[in-house]
């Protein structure tokens with residue numbers, strides 16, 4: 001399958017190791033455009049020989065995204081309370097199995113300001129997961145090694161029993177991009 005972005009391979013590689021995505025799941029894909037993670041999710045939730053998917057995929061981005069079949073898309077800034085409220089209304093109490101965040105805020109080049117921007121969206125994703133995940137659920141977020149990283153790990157440890165750093169082979173080794181995986185909510 002032709003993916004819309006090479007980012008697909010990062011999710012595929014992490015999933016090969018951690019077996020995060022399974023049919024029947026409800027998954028939220030934050031920072032979804034142009035849509036390659038949603039494409040991977042759709043493939044994993046596909047029903048062989050039948051239309052549609054087994055499960056639910058809700059994707060969100062501040063930028064428009066070409067539709068991916070069977071994926072519900074929300075256009076908005078995840079930092080806006082209204083957008084959070086819209087996602088909560090769509091879930092309507094339904095608990096989520098997996099939250100993914102590949103959100104990458106626009107960076108200014110000023111290291112301290114950038115670290116704060118990155119930390120802010122990651123913290124929002126952690127808070128969202130705390131409210132909406134099933135106890136057995138998982139959160140995978142992109143973050144960046146460097147200033148603020150150790151505080152994010154601590155934040156994850158407050159919310160999840162198991163916290164693991166992940167650097168998939170297709171993420172360039174010279175890039176500070178890395179991922180954090182939290183599993184099993186502390187309730």
Ligand SMILES: C[S@@+](CC[C@H](N)C(=O)[O-])C[C@H]1O[C@@H](n2cnc3c(N)ncnc32)[C@H](O)[C@@H]1O
Pocket residue numbers: 004005007008030031032033034035036037038060061062063076077078079102103104105106121
């Ligand atoms: C690396 S791209 C995601 C690629 C995507 N996972 C894929 O596989 O196609 C990062 C995305 O995060 C989005 N983003 C950054 N900050 C955001 C925010 N505050 N709210 C929603 N989306 C955001 C950007 O618009 C961008 O599309």
